[in-house]
Amino acid sequence: MSSSRAASSSSSRNRQSTQERVLAQTTLDAELNAEFEESSDSFDYSKLVEAQRDTPTVLQEGRSEKVIAYLQHIQRGKMIQSFGCLLALDEKSFNVIAFSENAPEMLTTVSHAVPSVDDPPRLDIGTNVRSLFTDQGAAALHKALGFADVSLLNPILVQCKTSGKPFYAIVHRATGCLVVDFEPVNPTEFPATAAGALQSYKLAAKAISKIQALPGGSMELLCNTVVKEVFDLTGYDRVMAYKFHEDNHGEVFAEITKPGLEPYLGLHYPATDIPQAARFLFMKNKVRLICDVRARPIKVIEDEALPFDISLCGSALRAAHSCHLQYMENMNSIASLVMAVVVNENEEDDEVGSEQPAQQQKKKILWGLIVCHHESPRYVPFPLRYACEFLAQVFAVHVNKEFEVQKQLREKSILRMQTILSDMLFKEASPLTIVSGAPNIMDLIKCDGAALLYGGKVWRLGTAPTESQIRDLALWLSEVHMDSTGLSTESLHDAGYPGASALGDTVCGMAVAKINSSDILFWFRSPTAKEIRWGGAKNDPSDMDDSRRMHPRLSFKAFLEVVKMKSLAWTDSEMDAIHSLQLILRGAVDGVVKPTGKASLDEQIGDLKLDGLAELQAVTSEMVRLMETATVPILAVDGNGLVNGWNQKAAELTGLRVDDAIGRHILTLVEESSVSVVQRMLYLALQGKEEKEVRFEVKTHGPKRDDGPVILVVNACASRDLHDDVVGVCFVAQDMTVHKLVMDKFTRVEGDYMAIIHNPNPLIPPIFGADESGWCCEWNAAMTKLTGWHREEVLDKMLLGEVFDSRNASCLLKNKDAFVSLCVVINSALAGEETEKAPFGFFDRSGKYTECLLSVNRRQNEGGLITGVFCFIHIPSHELQQALQVQQASEQKSLKRLKAFSYMRHAINNPLSGMLYSRKALKNTDLNEEQMRQIHVADNCHHQLNKILADLDQHNIMEKYLVAWIWRWLNLCCKMWWWLL
Known part of the structure; x- marks a missing residue:
């Protein structure tokens, strides 16, 4: 793929190219599927992939009929797997409009252990589902209808009337009906009380804690940790982290296996191995289980009078495509579990503010998959699958964070290199300095070689074409791309350069920046295949069918054929860096920057001095005023520990006047139990090491003496002079005395805590809570004032999903990442790990965004058992x-x-x-x-x-x-x- 430089933003260019790739890939997927269905045993995967690669895109786009048929076949299949059964219900009548052939046997078979004088219910089209289950189970299913997102209650525990067998009912909405998957419950492994999403989260608590504790900055460490945790959690023979690249091909980025299995780590495979339709389904249904590739699929019978086909896209039971089953069997994988890793689309010029509801936020894309394989049939119960899905969501949040870190490091590196190259240009006023000196243009972006054509001469760096080939490239650019200011391509062959084959396997990717019509900068990249190494087994020539059987080794071979004439793609940030250097070079070569008169410069500098000085004086005065009148205690000491700052709030809390505090040693003002803590904090701060969120107690004086010590949580800030030497320490604190009192009441369940919650006193913070099943059970007056939602409007609703969610909730969160983070802190508290002052934000009833801090504490009964959580919100003061x-x-x-x-x-x-x-x-x-x-x-x-x-x-x-x-x-x-x- 090649692109001439356009005037569009980098993200719009990226979005357009992504859409083009997806459309082309879907067409190719449909072609391969049609070939597979028609050719049966003669299907040759690698040859077809290579042939399709060479087919012009124009011809591929004309095959719309095959594409439509393929997509309908994938999304409207009428088969399910045999580890459960399926019912489709009319939402109004609750009557069955479709059922799987195994449903009557699983749901209506009479058990001898459950005596009954009535005739067993018959399951058929039109049967009311209430007749199949006990009253409690039927009521739970009916309750799900009242939710905008019916999956919030999954899994719902139901019991058959005839056999008494328990089932997990997994509900989702499809076009025109309610689809319910029923999976048998094994009470010995997962007791009947373990229903509901919040209970499922507990299964992944240990794994999530390990991921949360990881230091940032290493995607490899993050991926290795998540595959290890999934391996331990699920017990599969092999767990891999698949990563999708920009051109849609995949890579096994991390892997763990049981001893004796062939490793796939480092394997790259063509985009067709996971079709676009399958990727769409992963975005919709983020966990995919295949229990046994050899098991016979079960047919779904529909009401013939239905005006529509029932889609099974959201069903966990949906049968796998025969092509995929064959691929798995060829690699000796009989069962699999796959989790989608969905992240934010990487748009560099996002026009949507961060404080916008989730519906307006960035699009989501499929970053990759966490894939588990097993050499024998294996079933994973729904609660554990739900826990794995949540683990994948937490992993995705951390992937997003790693993206941000990597992006910032990349931008910082590019800006630094641009500054150095610009300085070199301005000093010498000649482009030659950025190819003959160090650093040079090869250090600006990742490349294997570079060249400069300037004044009719050629300068080459690294792995670059010969001088005559570079001149030929310049001639081709002037004839074919005469109107463009630059060009980037992953394949000169695909871009139509006639001399591409003469370059061999040395160079295939190129980026170009034209300084003017005759002077050009080139960057070159070698083929992707040169950089790829796989530690797995090589193809065995003795395998007669190795060239036809779909297998990871064959996928790797097919991938190498596809990319043998392609390099790594040029990213948007790299092209922006090239474009910036291009503009600087044009200014340096053409002399577009005109001299500025001395008088004019003096005048501009003088104006800036006056404006800046007045502005900074005003800002400083305002900041000092705010510190003095702040509603939080602020105190400062000099290098000897003597107090030289004590604001009015500190005086109010301690009863010690400002005049009396100044000049006293800080250690004489704190409680004896806190002396060592403050001593250490002061020592480190004077060394330039500033500690955060340290708790200590300060003595009270005068009328406050009988109230007991003031409990502060403090941050130390080193005060520095003009020479950057530390001359004192400033302590910025939060008064936690009332907070601790309230928390003690809650954690010990002492006294009338309801009176504390609903007390209108402004010292009582906004408080809400949930029971162990996740239902909102507390919402105080301060919370009503903050959010606009009254207590009766939120009680007995799911805290996660109905009260707080990134969509369709009372209090909307910014995005899915914020929702996952809230799930983590709530789940951690239920597991006994409390959270203090985590960043939190939501939109209130009027649409106003509130930023705050959230503390989550467990709620215990008199026996010490955790019965739920209490959440406290800390709002920053107006000052x-x-x-x-x-x-x-x-x-x-x-x-x-x-x-x-x-x-x-x-x-x-x-x-x-x-x-x-x-x-x-x-x-x-x-x-x-x-x-x-x-x-x-x-x-x-x-x-x-x-x-x-x-x-x-x-x-x-x-x-x-x-x-x-x-x-x-x-x-x-x-x-x-x-x-x-």
Whole structure:
């Protein structure tokens, strides 16, 4: 695939290319499926994949009939697996409109252990489902109808009237009906009380804790951990993490197996191995279980009068495609369990603000799969599958975080390299410096080689075509892509370059940036196959059918054939970096940056100084005022531990006036039990190591003495002078005294805690709670005031899914990641692990977004058993919100000022480089003593200007000489206020 440079954003380019790939891939999937169905034993997978790769896209797009038939076949299949049975119900009447052939036997067979004088119920089209199950089970099924998302109650425990057998009922809505999967319950492994999503989450609690505890920054460590945890949780023989690449092909990124199995780690396989239709189904139904590939599928019988076909896309029982079953059997995998890993689409210019409801957030994409294989039939009960799905969601949240970290590191690296290359260009005023020096253009992005065609000459770096081949490439670009300013392609062969075959396996991918019509920069990449190594077994020539049987080894071989003339794709961030360098080069070569007059520059600098100084003075005054009047205690000490700061809130809480506190040693003001804690905190802060969220107790004085000590949770912020030396410590604290009192009441269930919850006193924070099954059981007055939802509107609703969710809930969360994070902290509390002040946010009834901190604590009965959770919300004060707004405004102004200085620096630098070149030329001519003296003076002036420009680039003169002390104050204030949020 090749693309000429367009004026569109990188994300829109990416979205368009992704859609084109999906459409082309779906067409190819349909072709291969048709060939498989028609050819039976003569089906040759690798040859067909290679043949389809060479088929022009225009011809593929014309095969719409096969595509439609293929998609209908995948999504409207009428077969299920035999480990359960299926009913489709009319929502209004609750009558059966479709059932699997094994349903009558499983649900209506009379058990001798359950005596009955009545005739057993008959299951057929039109049977009312209430006649099949006990009253309690039928009522539970009917209750699910009242939910917008019926799957919230899954799994529902029901018992057959005739046999008394328990079943898990897994409900979902399909077009025109309610589809219910029934799976037998094994009471010895999963007792009948373990129903409901929250109970299922407990099974994955240990695995989730391990993932949560991982240090960030390593995708490999994250993937290896998740496959190990799934391996231990499910007991399968092999567990793999599949990762999909941008061109839709897949890679086994992490793997764990039982001893003796052939490893697949590092295996790459073509995109056709997992068709687009299957990927769509994974997005819809995120867990897929195949119990036995050799088991006979069961037919589903539908009411002939139905005006529609029932879709089984959302059913866990849906039968697998015969092509997939054959593939599994060929690799000696009899059973499998697959979990989808769904992440945010990577759009770099997201136009949607972060504080928008989930419906307006980024699209979701399938990052990959967690795949489990077993060499014998294996059934995994629904609660454990649900736990695995939740584990995959937590994994996806961490993958998103790793994406953000990697993106920031990438951008930082590219910006750093752009700055270095720009400085090299401005100093020499010639493009040659970025190919002849170090670093060079190969360091800007990942590539195997690069070249510069400039002034009719060629400079080559790394693995690059010969000089004549580069000139031929330039000629081809001028003839075929004359109107484009650049080009990027993964395959010169696919892009139509006639000399691609002559390049051999040295170069196949290329990115181009035109400086002008005759000067061009090139970056080159070698074929993907050169970088891929697989540690698995090689093809055995003695296997007569090895070239036809669908198997991972054959998939790997097919993949290598597909990519033998392709390189890794050029990412949007890489193309943006190339484009930025292209603009800088054009300015340097063409001299588009015109000199700016001295008077004009002096005037601009003067204006910036005056505006910036007045603005910073105003901001500093406001920050100091906010600190003095803050509703949280703030205290400061010098390098000797003597108090030199004590705000009004600290005085109010302790009863110690400001005048009396100043000059006393901090250790004399804290309780004896906290002396060692404060001593350590002070020592570390003076060394520059700032501790966070440290709890200690402060003595009370005067009228407050009898109230007992004040409990504070404190962050230490080092105070620094102009030389960046630590000269003191500032403590920003939160008063947790009332909070601890309330928490003690709740955890010990002492006294009338209901009176505490619903007390209108403003000191009582917003509180809500849930029982062990996840139903909302508490919602106090403060919570009503905060959210706009009254207590009676949320009680007896599912806390996760109805009250809080990323869609269709009372309090909407920002996105699915926020919902998963809330699930984790609630589930952790039910497991005994409490959470303090986790970041949290939601939209209230009016659509206003509230950011806060959430503490979740377990609720226990008198016997110490956990009976639910209590959640406390901490809202930042009005002063804190105001301070943050002031800080953000200050940061925006500072950024604008820095950009203005940066522009002036470059505006001055370019003509100076030209003057330097002229002076060097003059020195080589016959000059008298006076003329040489003038050139020497000019050199000194140039040197002095360079020093000034260097200062402008780092901090700018104004910051360094006029308001350095103000910025020190702002830095300290920002640390304190951000911690409070």
